Amino acid sequence: MERHIALQAGRRKRWRATGQGMSKSNNVYKDAFNRCLRLLDEARSLPSEPELGALLGVSRTTVRSILARMEETGLIAWNKRAKTVLRDPRSDDFFPEEETDTLAEIIERSFMRRLLAGGAEAGMQINELELAREIGVGTTSVREFLIRFSRFGLIEKRRNSHWVLKGFTRAFALELTEIREMFELRSAAAFTALPQDSPVWSDLDRLEGEHRVLAREIATRFNEFSELDERLHRLIHRASRNRFIVDFYDVIAMIFHYHYQWNKAQERERNEVAIGEHLAYIEALKSRDLGKVDAACRKHLKSARQTLLTSIPESRPSQKN
Amino acid sequence: MERHIALQAGRRKRWRATGQGMSKSNNVYKDAFNRCLRLLDEARSLPSEPELGALLGVSRTTVRSILARMEETGLIAWNKRAKTVLRDPRSDDFFPEEETDTLAEIIERSFMRRLLAGGAEAGMQINELELAREIGVGTTSVREFLIRFSRFGLIEKRRNSHWVLKGFTRAFALELTEIREMFELRSAAAFTALPQDSPVWSDLDRLEGEHRVLAREIATRFNEFSELDERLHRLIHRASRNRFIVDFYDVIAMIFHYHYQWNKAQERERNEVAIGEHLAYIEALKSRDLGKVDAACRKHLKSARQTLLTSIPESRPSQKN
């Protein structure tokens, strides 16, 4: 009777479970270390600890761990303020990519893989403990992930009981795009009303340039479009100056992120069309003509919705409980 | 330099900290027990365990604990299927109200009290550990609460660091009401399009009746309006058949819930006006005249926004960091 999202609880070993009580991974350090290595290439010496911290987005504590390791491995000579680069980093100086991920990222990826891998029908139960065991993490992290994830509208909690999967269905896509269209039309209108000296106009120019470059080299770089897409839409949404609108773009971005990874059919053609629509949209915004903006925005969103919809197979009308 | 929301970390004792490792409180049991006591009044005997479970919204395990205690305290005689009521419940049979609250409720109340008590300026840091200690709960519960609460747009997390209070400001209220107006206008339009045989029309009739009754007895029962308010707006929002719109009402409901508790100025007058607006709104919906609906909806939402705004003192332009 009961169906679980994480079924094949195949006794895959918990690869993380080394010792016990392994509190917290040091992925922040590892990731910052890797990024710091890339900085090394072009510099003869490194700046002060606080400056490095600001650059890498980490605390001084972490910066000092990085410097300590760099000294140990002979990358730099470190004496108080003097941090001289001794040699170029080799590929084996880097920590492996997979060790730099946040637990939240690991859990999300794992969860989404299961969700999109098929066999994840609406109404299924989600089992925290089972999910945690399969991914090899503690239950707390899974719980926190599910709570955070719930705002995407794909899962729902039954009061002091399990989570229920609502499914990545046609209905979901339609509800999502309905809101998206409301929000983006309003944001685009707000965008045109921004004063000429607002920095958004130069941001828009820059994005336009990048679109043109990508359009020219579309044959080889078509997969770089998704990042550009997000940047343009986020710029427009921000013009609304409304935190709920801005935050909602997280939902859209998440869905499209996985959608791009998943649906590779006619990717090049689709992206080529979308770039054209973006350029028209950008032109309209620059013209500040509300009518044109509205039309260009509607047109693009309509085709984006269509793309999303065609990638969702309509599930058989399953029995409701 | 740093300002914390939970400052007066006054050595108030942790009233909950009885022993140690007190895993989980049995508030589900206690609350269900109390509700079951009320059922006892009008019955000579109790139904089967599964039926009781469904009625109280708890599992059979909990039902059996309840029955066991009722037998112990001489409220019923229990032998297999026979659960005969022996006496009426006395007031000391009930568990104290405060023991029936969810941890989440306790934390929310405590947090909101601090937030609204003043001295909670935008930009303040929120300290999980301190908050947990003050409330007398574990850090995990506080973390989970903050994650859940973050969707209300009042707090924001700094990556691997603290939470920041964004403040219950005028800007917040304006952003909130902007979305509310978009969503409700759309929902109200969808409402009028619902077929005549949809159950919403009788729900609406019932609500209209309750509004009329309350209007008549407004002098004494004005504080019952907030519940009616939420029911009407939720009914309308549901017509959108869009989970994001429906879910967003949680944000509105939360804000208005605390707003009602907090701003008692001219409560009677305000509610009286609102009831009038609601009745006009309901009439408009029943007429299915889109123009009328739009006007009535706009009018009511405008005055609701005004009420909310006047209750928020504009904070001094504080220095940004």
Place this chain on the structure above:
DNA sequence: TTAATGTCTTTTATCGTGAAAAAACAGTTT
């Protein structure tokens, strides 16, 4: 006297653990 480094303290992130509650299974009664 400003801004860095060196050191120490506090907070966050994550885990394992155990009680409460749910859910599954097995045995009875109608």
Place this chain on the structure above:
DNA sequence: AAACTGTTTTTTCACGATAAAAGACATTAA
């Protein structure tokens, strides 16, 4: 057989503990 009761297993919820990371304080160099 269907629906209940009795029993056992599983899952959720909440805690304290601990390493990672942030942050504060003290000291030193420019």
